[in-house]
Amino acid sequence: MSIGSQADRVIIFDTTLRDGEQSPGGTLNVEEKLAIAHQLAPLGVDIIEAGFAVASPGDFAAVKIIAEQVGTPEGPIICSLARAIRQDIQAAAEALKPAARSRIHTMISTSDIHLKYQLKKSQSEVLAIAAEMIAYAKSFVDDVEFSPMDASRTEPEFLYQVLETAIAAGATTINIPDTVGYCTPKEMGNLIQGIREHVPNIDQVILSVHTQNDLGLATANALAAIEYGVRQVECTINGIGERAGNAALEEIVMALQVRKPFFNPYFGRPVESDAPLTNIKTQEIYKTSSLVSQLTGMLIQPNKAIVGANAFAHESGIHQDGIIKHRQTYEIMEATAIGLPENRIVLGKHSGRNAFRTRLKELGFELNETDLNKAFNRFKEVADKKKEMSDWDLEAIVRDETQIQIESGFQLEHIQVICGDCTCPTATITIVTPDGKILTDATVGTGPVDAVYQTINRLAQIPNQLIEFSVQSVTGGIDALGTVTVRIGHQEGIFSGQASDTDIVVAAAYAYINALNRLYRYLQTPSQTPVSNTHFSQKA
Numbered sequence: 049m050s051i052g053s054q055a056d057r058v059i060i061f062d063t064t065l066r067d068g069e070q071s072p073g074g075t076l077n078v079e080e081k082l083a084i085a086h087q088l089a090p091l092g093v094d095i096i097e098a099g100f101a102v103a104s105p106g107d108f109a110a111v112k113i114i115a116e117q118v119g120t121p122e123g124p125i126i127c128s129l130a131r132a133i134r135q136d137i138q139a140a141a142e143a144l145k146p147a148a149r150s151r152i153h154t155m156i157s158t159s160d161i162h163l164k165y166q167l168k169k170s171q172s173e174v175l176a177i178a179a180e181m182i183a184y185a186k187s188f189v190d191d192v193e194f195s196p197m198d199a200s201r202t203e204p205e206f207l208y209q210v211l212e213t214a215i216a217a218g219a220t221t222i223n224i225p226d227t228v229g230y231c232t233p234k235e236m237g238n239l240i241q242g243i244r245e246h247v248p249n250i251d252q253v254i255l256s257v258h259t260q261n262d263l264g265l266a267t268a269n270a271l272a273a274i275e276y277g278v279r280q281v282e283c284t285i286n287g288i289g290e291r292a293g294n295a296a297l298e299e300i301v302m303a304l305q306v307r308k309p310f311f312n313p314y315f316g317r318p319v320e321s322d323a324p325l326t327n328i329k330t331q332e333i334y335k336t337s338s339l340v341s342q343l344t345g346m347l348i349q350p351n352k353a354i355v356g357a358n359a360f361a362h363e364s365g366i367h368q369d370g371i372i373k374h375r376q377t378y379e380i381m382e383a384t385a386i387g388l389p390e391n392r393i394v395l396g397k398h399s400g401r402n403a404f405r406t407r408l409k410e411l412g413f414e415l416n417e418t419d420l421n422k423a424f425n426r427f428k429e430v431a432d433k434k435k436e437m438s439d440w441d442l443e444a445i446v447r448d449e450t451q452i453q454i455e456s457g458f459q460l461e462h463i464q465v466i467c468g469d470c471t472c473p474t475a476t477i478t479i480v481t482p483d484g485k486i487l488t489d490a491t492v493g494t495g496p497v498d499a500v501y502q503t504i505n506r507l508a509q510i511p512n513q514l515i516e517f518s519v520q521s522v523t524g525g526i527d528a529l530g531t532v533t534v535r536i537g538h539q540e541g542i543f544s545g546q547a548s549d550t551d552i553v554v555a556a557a558y559a560y561i562n563a564l565n566r567l568y569r570y571l572q573t574p575s576q577t578p579v580s581n582t583h584f585s586q587k588a
């Protein structure tokens with residue numbers, strides 16, 4: 049089957065900042081979105097869906113500043129989502145104005161269940177709205193993407209009709225969302241094939257797919273869609289997103305890279321062709337993944353494909369033996385391909401700034417002198433307690449020491465905790481309040497962390513609910529750095545914080561203070577900040 053005007057490689061549409069940000073508790077503020085967008089550009093994504101401009105003043109500001117700073121003529125296309133509603137399209141167009149190349153992505157549901165219960169509209173009404181709103185979006189930008197939401201559960205005949213109408217109205221990309229992650233890969237293939245056979249003008253546009261991960265099939269479905277001629281995939285870093293998330297960018301890209309001979313024929317190329325299948329600079333993957341995890345507070349499971357801590361680790365003897373004899377016995381790709389360093393020199397308390405700087409550079413962190421010095425001092429402190437510093441320790445340190453600074457908030461001055469099996473866990477804590485007061489208090493709790501949190505609550509006086517508390521050991525060993533992630537709830541919003549230390553009670557205190565500071569900042573300027581806010585990881 050010909051793919052007509054479709055691209056000769058897979059266009060990577062990154063929606064980390066829109067659908068990814070819909071992860072409960074994983075939302076981002078403007079500075080954080082901008083920091084991620086600045087990393088998505090060198091990663092080489094073709095399109096950044098920077099947000100949903102109409103959703104909040106914060107999201108509008110984020111789309112606008114990303115359009116200004118990242119949407120340069122050489123940079124990616126900047127996109128905003130919009131419902132098929134004038135007000136949404138106007139907001140998107142306005143926010144996107146500064147971008148050299150911009151796209152409005154408008155969508156409306158097409159499945160019977162959505163029409164009946166959500167939109168309360170008939171098929172003919174939806175058809176008319178789609179045509180009118182695509183034409184309206186076209187009056188602002190040439191590049192208009194249309195998504196029939198819940199496409200995979202839409203009656204095929206109606207779907208074909210909507211798509212034909214959307215293309216006639218001026219859509220330049222047609223995106224097929226498996227909104228509820230319901231498809232199997234075979235069904236996805238049939239769905240795309242059906243569209244390509246029954247929508248007469250489909251070859252005039254780029255065909256795209258958006259796969260959700262409810263059944264853990266998002267990447268498989270995206271790859272199946274590619275086999276059937278889709279030339280744009282919508283995906284997110286680390287696969288984050290609404291509910292179980294989206295297809296992970298790093299999985300799709302590395303599958304296309306590692307299995308190029310398998311995919312080449314679907315692009316009409318000889319099996320052995322070496323032409324790239326995406327524009328992604330894979331060496332930027334690891335760095336991007338860490339940044340997204342850090343700023344969203346969404347930890348990466350150790351066994352996550354490509355970017356998990358265990359993805360390139362070999363635990364068992366037979367595997368280690370094979371790896372020593374010949375790497376490819378148990379590795380289908382090299383860690384360096386995603387930006388991890390090849391030779392891991394051991395850093396410890398005797399290491400100097402140069403080795404430290406070099407290793408950070410290998411890991412993808414280029415720090416200015418101030419940040420480097422801060423991180424180096426912390427590195428020395430931790431190295432005094434730990435024999436060996438792993439790459440993950442270094443990342444935790446850089447994460448803690450170099451993130452975007454909170455302008456105002458509480459600071460933890462001192463913490464002392466007494467616990468054991470014959471005493472009441474007691475925490476004595478001193479904090480500095482945002483207006484400079486130094487306050488000290490002590491409280492008993494059911495355990496050391498409970499005592500710490502109760503004491504901080506008495507001092508800070510900001511009511512909230514602890515929703516999640518998790519500790520992750522950064523590396524193995526008794527002296528490992530522990531990273532604590534905390535999520536707290538306050539009315540509609542969820543705020544999270546993260547911090548690392550060799551003492552997990554200390555890390556817990558800093559993580560909690562970081563989350564509280566997010567909440568505090570939100571309470572100071574609610575209209576400036578998204579309703580559901582995110583973590584902030586800072587250890588003073």
Ligand SMILES: CC(=O)SCCNC(=O)CCNC(=O)[C@H](O)C(C)(C)COP(=O)(O)OP(=O)(O)OC[C@H]1O[C@@H](n2cnc3c(N)ncnc32)[C@H](O)[C@@H]1OP(=O)(O)O
Nearest residue numbers: 067070100102103104131132133155156157166167227290
């Ligand atoms: C599958 C996806 O990921 S879609 C993207 C989902 N992302 C988000 O929703 C995040 C941002 N959303 C928001 O901030 C808010 O929901 C807003 C600003 C968009 C809308 O807020 P509100 O005006 O208060 O509406 P609310 O969210 O309660 O309900 C959604 C409304 O949009 C309508 N709607 C939903 N999708 C569409 C669409 N594609 N086109 C037109 N109308 C739509 C619904 O029918 C409902 O209308 P109703 O109030 O007349 O029943």
Ligand SMILES: CC(C)C(=O)C(=O)O
Nearest residue numbers: 155195197225227258
């Ligand atoms: C807006 C669309 C593409 C979406 O996110 C979905 O349907 O899941």
